[in-house]
Structures are given as C-alpha cells and as structure tokens.
Amino acid sequence: MKKLVFSTLLVLQTVFVLAQSGTGVTGKVIDSKTNKPLQDVLTSIENTNFTKLTNEAGVFIFNDLKPDDVLIKIKSTGYKDQLLSVKLEEGKILDLGIVILEEDITIEQQINLITILENDLGDDNSGSENTAGLLQASRDVFQQAAAFNWGQARFRIRGLDNEYSNTMINGVSMNKLLDNRPQWGNWGGLNDATRNQEFTMGSAPSDYTFGGILGTQEINTRASAYRKGTRISYAGTNTNYNWRAMATHASGMNKEGWAFMISASRRWAEEAYFEGTDYAANSFFAAVEKKFNDKHSLNFTAIYAQNKRGRNSSNTDEINSIAGTNYNSFWGWQDGKKRNSREREVEEPIFMLTHYWKMNDKTMLTTNVMHQFGKIGNSRLDFQNAPNPDPTYYRNLPSYFTSLYQNDPAFVPISAYQPGGLGGLPTPDLLGALSAPFLTDRQINWDAMYRINTDLVGIDANGNEIRTPGRSKYVLYEDRTDDQLYTANSILSTKLSDNIVLNAGASYSYLKSSNFQYLTDLLGGDYYLDIDPFQTGSAQQTDINNPNREVGVGDKFGYNYNLFANHIDAFTQFKFVYKKIDFYIAQSFSRKEYQREGLYQNGIYPTSSFGKSDKVEFDNFGFKGGLTYKISGQHFLTFNGVYMSKAPSMRNVFFNARLSNEPIRNLNSETVSNVDGSYVIKTPKFKGRLTGFMSRIKDATETSFFFAEGAFEDLDGDGGDAFVAEIVTGLDKFNVGVELGLEYQITSTLKATAAATYGEYIYDSNPNVILNDDTRAANGLSTLVNLGESKLKNYRQPGMPQQAYALGLEYRDPKFWWVGANVNYLSDTYLDVSSVLRTQSFVRNPLSVTGSPFPEITQSRLDQLLKQEKFDPYTLVNLTGGKSWRISGKNPVTLGLFTTLNNIFDVRYKTGGFEQARNANYRELNQDQASGTPSFAPRYFYGFGRTYFFNFYINF
C-alpha cells in the first residue's frame, strides 16, 4: 500500500466513470499522513482557465470541459503539487478516486531561508537587497537553488536588484516608495502566516500587478486560505539569531462564515554569527475573515513585526587579518555585555482590510485598504570635537603608519614626479605601526565615552570616581524614518470568454515619511549641542531658527524633514489561452509625485532647506507581452518581453534630503527592458528548463555618501578633502545570461537536481558624476561639482556571483525521513568600483592651476590601479534532512524535525565589498597602494562559514 502511495502518480488507480451529465473529471484529495480529506485545494486544468477548489469532503469536480488529453494540477500550500495526465471523454465525468497529497519538505526550507534575508548590507534605512526572499515560494528547480543554496552567497537572480521586483500582500505592493525595495523585516518571523505565496519570474504575467523585470511575489493572508490546524515550532541556528519559537493556529471556516488565523514568533540571540550581533524580534499576525455570502467576504489582516538587531561591520583585509573574519568593529564592552553601537530596529505594523467580491463565476474584484506606520531606526555614534570612536578609524590601524608619505616638494626627489614615480617620498613609521592603537584596542570603548562626557569631581569612600554629567561629546542616536503609508487598491479578474482573461488593477498610495536624527543616549552627559562643528559661523547651525540648541534623550536634532509621495498606478492585462498557444499583453501607467518639507532651516543652506520643495513628478508607462507555444503536452517554448519606464526613487531624487530641498535637476526616468525565452520540459520523471535572458536598464540614478580626500581643488589648504554626496546619473546596465534547471526522479525515492547560470552583468555607459560638498556653500560656492563622465562602461556590476552551479541529490524514505545534499560552485563576484576614481578628476593634479594631470602617471599603472577586483570562486556544500512522526488518534499529531548544515567545509568567502573613495586622486591612491599596506583598502563583507539550523515542530 505504501509503495503505491509514494509512486509518482499519487492516485489510487481505481478510475471509473460516473454517470453524471457533462464532460469532466472528479476526485477526492486527502493528506498522505492523516488520510483526512483536504479542503480548499486548488485544482486546475493546465493551460486553461479552469480552476476549482475542493469542498469539505476534499472533493473537486469539473463538468464543463471538452474531450481532450489534459493535465490536471492539484496544488495546496504545504504539499507537493500533483500533475495528473487524463483523457477526457465526451459526456463522461471521469472519477480519479483518491488523490493523495504529500507534505512538501521545501516548506521547511522556506523557514530556513528567512534567516539569510535579514542580514542587509545597506547602511541606511533602505529595504532589502537580497532577492532570495522573492523566490521562496517557487517550485522551479533553478529558482529553488537560487533561493536555498545560493541565497547565503547573496546570489541575485539575473543580477537584478530587488527594486525591479514587486512584493505584494493581497495585491498591495509592499515595495517602499523611498527606494522601491521591499522591507522583509515587516513580516519577518511570520513564515507560517506568509507561506501562501505566488511567484512569477521576470516579466511573466501576474494576476495582481504589472510588475518589474525581476518578478512578482504575492503573499495571500486570507484567513480561510490557511489549512486548519495548530503548529508550534522551536528552532536553533547560529546564523543571524540563535533561537526561534513560533506558534500558529488557523481555524478554518466555520458554519457561520468566520475564519481566523493567528501566529506569533520570537527570535533572539545574545550574539549571533558575527561578533557582537545581538538579535531580538517579536512578531504577531492575525487575520480574520467573515464570509457574508457566496459573493462577499471581508478579511482583516494585522501584522506586527518588531525587530532589533546589531549590525556587523565591513572590514579591510588588514582588519580581518589582525582580528579575524568574524570581527565586528561596532561593539564594545559595557556593564559586562557586548553593546553594539549600530543597532537596526524595524517596527512597522500593517493593517489591511480586504474585500473579496465574487461578482459571478467569471468575475472577481478584490479591494484593499491598507495602513502602515511605524519606524525604522539605525543607531550610530555621533561625536563633536573628540576622537573618532571607531576602532578601525584609519589612523588607528598599522597601515596608516606604514603608508605615510612626505609630499612637501621641498623634500621630494625630482624622480618621484617622473612617469612611474610616486609623487612623494615614503616615510613609513614602523614604530608607530607596531604600537598602532588597533592592535590593542579593537572594540568601541564605551567607558571612555562616558568618561569624556562627564567631569571628575572627586573620589568617594569606596574608591570610585565621582563624576558629574557634562556636555556630551559622544551620543548615541538613531537615523529615523517614521512612515505613514495609506494605500487603497482594487484588482479585477474576469473571464471575458473561455479563452480570454482580463486582469486589471488600480492603486493609490500616500506616504508621509518623517526623517530625523533621534537622540537615544547621552552616554553619561547631560546635554548635546546641536551644531555641526565642521562648519563655521551660522553654517554650524542645524536650525537657524533655534540656534545652539542643547538637546537631550528623546529630542530630534541634526536634521528633520518630511518626504511626501503620491503614487497612482494602474494596469490592464489580457491573457489568451488556446490549445497550442497562450499569450498575453499588458500595459501600465503610473504617476509618482515627490515632495520634501524641511522642518529645520539649516545654516549651510538657509534658503533651500526650510519649508516645502517643488513637487517632482514622474509619469511612467510600461508594455509587455509574451507567449507560450505548446509543442506537446510535455514540451513548451515561452517568450516574454517588456519595455517600461521607471521613476527614480525618492531617495535618489532628493540626493541631499537631510539638508536641502534641492532635487537633482532634469532627472530622467529609467527605461527598463527585458526579453527572455525558455524551453521547458515536463514529464513525470524529468523536468527541465533552459532560459536565455537579456535586460537593459538605461538612465539609472544612484546616490551615495562618502568622505573624499583630494577630490577637489585645494582652495583652503586642506588638500581638497570633504564629506560629499555622490550623484551618478545616466548609468546604463546590461545583463545577459542563461539559466538551466533540471530535475530527474531516478527512483521513486531518489531525485537528482541540477541548476546553473552563466551571466554577464555589466555597466553599459559612462555615467555623469556630480559631487555635492556642503562645505563649499559656506565659501559662497555652488555645492555641486560636476566631475564629468566616469569611465564605467564594461565594468562588472558588483556584489553577486555572476556564475553559479549546483548539483543536488535527495533521498526520501517511505518511513517519513529524508536527506539531501548539494554542491555549489559560485564565481565571478566583483568589487563595487568607485565612480569618482574613474572620472577625469582622478588624474588631475589638484595643485595645478590649469588642471593638468599628475606628471608621474603611466597608463599601465593607471590600468592596474583601476582594475576591478574579482573575488575568488568558492564551493559550498550543504546538507539537509528531516524526519516526521505521526501519532494517530482522534486528533492526530505530527512531530517533525528539519535540519540543515550549510557550508559544511566552513569556506569563508567574500560576498561583496566596495572601494573606499577616500583616495580620490591618482597620487593618493598610487601612494596608498604602493605602500603595500594601503590605509584605504577596499572593505569587504563575508558570508557565513559553517552554519546549522534545526527546527522541531508539532502540528495538531
């Protein structure tokens, strides 16, 4: 019997024909473990629009089909899909008997995957860059490898950023208007509650949105859609956190038409994988649905996910070689505990009311109103007239002492200015290097900051220093983004004829985003002076209207502004389904309107910082289409193409939003296009997909901040050093590649998988670079300095492997245990190159009146200095396994264990990194590099070494 159950066609082979009217097929779906009927299982006739849900008895019935050879797909969350080939006969309802659905082990993997997603690299309040979270619901072999095997290595599918995807809850887009990226943390830890997902890859059609070129992810939180039951799980891992407890209960729909679902989890770690990274997250979820009648249902969803975690630093090779790969410069000892100075806290609850209106058998209208509010805070240390508290500040490192140069021409031999020279005389201070502060003081010194913020007045009887609070020179604060988002949308799905489906949607969003510095700890002092000590005169004032403000805990300071956005979005999509060919066309329109409102009148920009800015508007259109050609029931060809324009994100429009209302002038929308073509084969034993893709992004805009040395003409004797905003416009990206996914069922218990991708993701233009230097305003100069074009064309896009290969084997024992192993090879990850270093200003001697280049430049050395670093390839081996037990009875209980062991050979590899743009000219970079111990070497992020994850769960 068991063998039969686990044969590839999980159907009891008792097919007989019912004497019922119509042409069609029926069957009863049950759970493989409990043998209980499964309700609300989605059954569909492949390549048609015919879908049905099973009833309370687990039975589905189609009675309006045409005689044909068809594939029936039976699908339910948490179970493996079943694909059944049947031959329909005129006037007969074919009875398939009992269809057994088997638990899907990849569901457990989804829960593992989440741990990868929460480690964003970005240093700001942005959304998540990692695309692995998008793919978690996918059943495609390649996409599963991309999510589960390569996600830890920051693989990005097709080399695309998350801002080209669209993540939705009930059809409401969750991509932030600030940067167009989703914030996974908003529903982190609620894996049970967010497991009802649909994913479309690339520009393939979604029923809910036009989407981007990366794909769409739709999370459904309709209470009645959750499988009835209770689940409690407890997990342990050594990744971003150590422990996770989760409990979920879904009621199913009762006779009065009520259904509810609640879920809660807690994740925590005193210290997770990297040093000093603490973690504390609490998540709650509730959905309640009331079905009024067959036509109307209302569903209310509340999601509250609060997450606070310590971040880890990017490090140079020098730092890692001294302090280890897991070294994190952000923490220090206080009160016997590791205190992290860079905590990230996300707390943005979501409330959503969804109305389902089934107008008739063919038309469905879903309407949402959603409100999201809360805060994202990233903590940092601020300091005035005091030493930089960062233990890895460049002057603290040995390399600072060994890369010193005498640059006074009076002492530099003439040869240093001849081609190939250094333009200076090396003056390494080896004694200094041996006593470099970092060698002994590697962590943040909280005690010293408390000491500095207080005044010594005496010693008490116990020998303790009596210290009184003074003016704080160090404070801990948060960069806060407090959003108020309101969204309303409607999505229509209607079957215009047997062959044509119309999807249409419209949405409106209003965002008010409050951004400010928020003081959280005076570190022993009694106030902090809200000025910018790097400026002079009135430019020091962060708010001229409240000069020399003394601020305390809970006060806003530094900068304070609102961003407003209005976003209207609409799309229509027609899908045509025929016997040999399916095709679709879709179009979209969106309007985005941005505005900044300064609440402080900043002393640097007294005329452009206060009050409301002009509105900046972007109108965008998109067109896409595609087709599937069915060579046979088992072989398909699909093609997709899209051309769209995309508004720059609000972050990039207001490039200096903290201080100024000034947007980038004459900013263009990006144009984004993508084509892909696939060959797909689906047989009961073998599944495969081969895809070629090509995408082009034109006129992208990117902004960033850094401290540049030597970037400007040396007007005031400081060598042209400045803290600057970098604005890159007109950046084109070109991504081309192939994807291959294969799955072969060797025996009924043994499955082999293979996945591979080869990509070339490059910059395809020489964009324009503008630097914004606040300090120039004080000298009456324009703050914007146009550096002209940056020779970025043909450099590789950074931060992800452009080649990835995986081989996997999975054994699934009939006695409810299974093991899997996979081997992955990842290569062609590149360093993020600095655009400033590739402009003409890089070679220009800042001392030269005529702007002539450094005399010591040679082409070969220039090429060498600007060559993009390619990281070493690496191989990761992962193991997974699990077992479950069923305790039968009136209320059967399932116990389970799921484990993974990732990167079992503990390979340490760089996942990303960036060039420090501090050495912004040839001489400084050449000297720094030539020293052999560069002071401003690239900083890197590392992936996890060996990690484990285990999860115990009980379902009842």
Add this chain to the structure above:
Amino acid sequence: MKTNFYKSVLAVAFIATMSVSCVDDDYATPTFDCVETTLVKNKEVSQIPFTAIVTQYTQDDIIEAYVVSSDKEGNFFKSVSFQTLDGSMAFSVPMDVEATFATFDVGRKVFIKMKGLYTDISNDGKRIGGLFVNSDGEASVGRLSRAQVRASLINSCTIKNESELAQTIALTDVAKNENINKLIEINGVQFVDASVSDNYYNENNDLGGATNHFITDRFGTILIFRTSSFAGFANKVVPSGSGKIKGILTKFGDDFQFVARYESDIQLTQQRFTPYPAIFSENFESVTSLGNGAFLNLLNWTNRSMNSTLSNPERWEGRTFDGNKYAQMSLFGTPDVNGDVRLITPAINMNNTTNDLLKFGIKNNFFNGVALTVWYSTDYNGSGLVADINAATWTELTTNIPSIQDNSFADEFYQMFVPTSSISGTNVHFSFRYQGGTATGITTLYQVDNIQIIGGN
C-alpha cells in the same frame, strides 16, 4: 470553535513563555573605581633640571604634579599642563594623544616616572616628554607616544578641586616666565574694545590656526588671549562685560598668551569698566630732534649724565621707528666707561590716587646685562643739576625689567607695570637710570616709551 480557542491560547502562551528568555539590552552606566597606585614620589619637580638643551633623565625617580590644562573643549591639543600643589612649579607634557582629558582630568594628581624621559625649556616653558628631532637634526622635547604615556604617567586617586590649584594673580603680574603652564585666575579684566563682538576665533585673524585677542584691566594692561579654531567656543562671540577669566599661561616667542580651557573659564558677567585715567603721560611724540646725538630736552624733564667729564656726554636720545617716537639709551662705544645717566620725569602729584601704578613700555637689544633701573623721589627740586639730583632722596622700584637676550628688537614694547600706591606727595619724580659702560661690560641698549602713571581709585 472551542478547541480552536484553546489551541490559540496554547500557542500564545507558548510564545509568551519564550519571550521571557529575552535579550538583555539595558546597560548600566559604567562606574569608574579608581585603583590607587603604589608609586610614591621621591623627587620634587623643583629638583628636576630643565635647561634650554634637551636632556634625557636617567635616574629612576618619580615626581608628582596635578593636571591643570584640558583639551575638553579643543583649545589645547596634544599637550597637558601640570603644576605642583603649592603652585610653585609648572610644566607641560606633550603627548600623541587626542582627548587627553579623558585620562588626565583636571585636578588629578599624576605620578611621572622620569627615567628615560626628556626635559627642556622651550619658549621659556618647562617640558617633559619624548625626543623629537626635526629635519634639520635639531633635538627637542617631543610628544610621548601612547605607549610611553601609559608607561610613564600613572594616575593617582587624589583629586583636588581646581580652586585649590588656581592662583589668583593680577593681570599686571601674570606675564612672567615663572607663571607659564600654571592655572591662573585673573580678576577685574575685560576684552579690549577691538576684540569685543568679534568671535573668539576669526578666520580673518588667524595666527597658526588660532586668533589672538587681548584682555585688559583698569590699568590698561594687555595680555594676549588665544583661542584655537578647534575650540568648542571658537565661534561664540567675545563678551563685552568684565569679570574674571581662568586659564593657563603659555608663551610663544616673546609673547605671553593666556589660554582658557573652557568657555566656562570666561566669567565676564559684570558691567564693562572704563580704564583708570592717566594722571601723567609721556609718549615722546612731541620730540622734534631725533637720531644719534639728539638728546632729549623736554620741558620740566631732566636728562643728565651724573658723572661724565665730557661737555656733551651720551644721554637719552629721541628716536623714531616706524612712525613711533621713543627714548633710547646705550653707553656702547662711548668714552663714558662707567656712566650713570638719568632721565627724570617732571613732578607728578600723586596725592589723589590709590592703587596707582607706573606703566611704561620697554625694548632692549645687544643685551649684556641689566643696565636700567627705575627710581623715585619726593624731594627732588627738578632743577636738572647733578648736585640737586644727588641731594634728593631716591628709592629704587622693583620693576623686573626683562633680560631679553635674543639680539633683536621685539615687535612690540613690553609693558612694564610697577605698583606705586605706596608713593604719595605732590612732587614725585621718576628716574630712568642707566648705569653701564665698557668698564662694567654692560652696554645693553634700551628703548622706553609711553611712560604713564595710571591713577586707580
């Protein structure tokens, strides 16, 4: 529905239980227990030799001193001033440490293990530190490295309130080498008119990264008040009021410079005062005959060589430089080998003043010994005759006329202040007495200007 309810309660209870195992992110404010050192001083600061030439200290000796300067507000940089508890000795320790105040709080007693350290006197200030050799190969005391600071400067747990360390000194007495590096409180001062309403630091008035303003008292005493561009109060406005200022005396070249540690050191909370009037004043601008041999012949003044046998002996000359006129005297290269030349003021009525003082400006050059002294008499008849001068009673004033040996004229006249409140009478004469010549070997040249009696009351 009932089981549903129980199950959800169970689930929530499970999470609640887990939540107890919470991550502790409350951090108690650090306490700083002071661990007392076992070190004991075995030498006084006064026993440490300081000379112009940098010298390494080789004995295993320990001294103690108290921190008086602070870089808390950025007005000191990589240097800490120390003084003894009795205020008699003071010195600085340059060190390659930012935020020295985090280690060396004001008022803390610090033991210094002298062995291996270097001492010198630079700009008339005593220093203890490391060795620095410049590109010309000249050695001096330089900054101690962080490691050397840790090894040689040991904090004690003795903290003195700075009121026990600060010495109150009148502005007229501040500008003395012995006061360098000491914590000094000066009462009765205000900023000069030209400084008021400017910022403490003004980038248009930058001398080596700082701005020199001037503080003054009722007698018109002037002292440089120096504020770095890095000072926390650099961009604050110089107040117009009068009151007291605390700070550390430093010196650069010939200039004494007073440096406040914090903005709170400047307590100018009282009304601005008007200076005392001058009851006598001579600036030599009326002199018409100038140059070598143009001996001063001012109305009611006496300009007399007391012992020359020559008919027209060398006496005080009228001179001019850069538009300024002054009196000048030297017996270099004259036949009077042991001369005694007096420049005596007209009679001054000093009966109506108290707290008055004699103020004059002085420069010297070609120094080879102090030749100038200042005297007064209440019974000189003003005749200008040697016999009458000799017949009168003359009393020498304590003037501390400086011994500036750098063989060049200073840019500015040194302001000399001599208390004269003990002198009264309607017939007071002051005598600038030059004694020297090749026989004594003292032929130093002096220039005197702006002789005033400022009447306090």
